[in-house]
Amino acid sequence: MRTILCYGDSNTWGDPPGGEGRFDFTTRWPGVLQRLLGSEYRIIEEGLCGRTTCFDDPIWPHRNGLTYLPVALESHYPLDLVIIMLGTNDVKARFNHSAFTIAQGVAELLALTKRFEPAIHHTLLVAPPQLVATNNFEISLAFDGSLAKSHELPKYYKHYALHHSCHFFDAGSVAQTSTDDGVHLDAENHRRLGEGIAAEVKRIFGE
Secondary structure (H helix, E strand, O other): OEEEEEOHHHHHHHHOOOOOOOOOOOOOOOHHHHHHHHEEEEEEEOOOOOEEOOOOOOOOOOEEEHHHHHHHHHHHOOOOOEEOOOHHHOOOOOOOHHHHHHHHHHHHHHHHHHHHHOOEEEEEEEEOOOOOOOOHHHHHHHOOOOOHHHHHHHHHEEEEEEOOOOOEEHHOOOOOOOOOOOOOOHHHHHHHHHHHHHHHHHHHHOO
């Protein structure tokens, strides 16, 4: 059996657009991935709302993805594949980071997985789905000026994935965030993302 760790933020945790409740496992993209890959794979969810790549949030503590990743890797090893999808929270106005700086943060995550012992066979870096315009007042303020930045992430993520000999997938090629809040995936787009990543996983393992 192959074990896959899905390391992400609220779009891995399953926060629906608008933030009411949580999608069930079969609806969330890791659950879709489990269904499509079958019993020969074990999918482990490690999603946390507000998680960043490597930045401490002054308002929301314990969200630094680089700090927690070693814990997650040690908790669940041995791992055949780690899927990392982070960066959406990093484009928030309060961080004031460029897309390139955010990608450098992702590169630190990749470097950590590469040097982890026992060795992890594969790492898949997923550029998060890009933001879209929304009338949600609170979200639009939190992410003020961030739409263009989110659209720049895939090109930098791809660069660092190649640099660290990791696999790359652009979530925006198959899924789109909801206009209800501009940030989160609805059920249909969780399905699309799960299907897209499942196809990529099969390619990675030569299936």
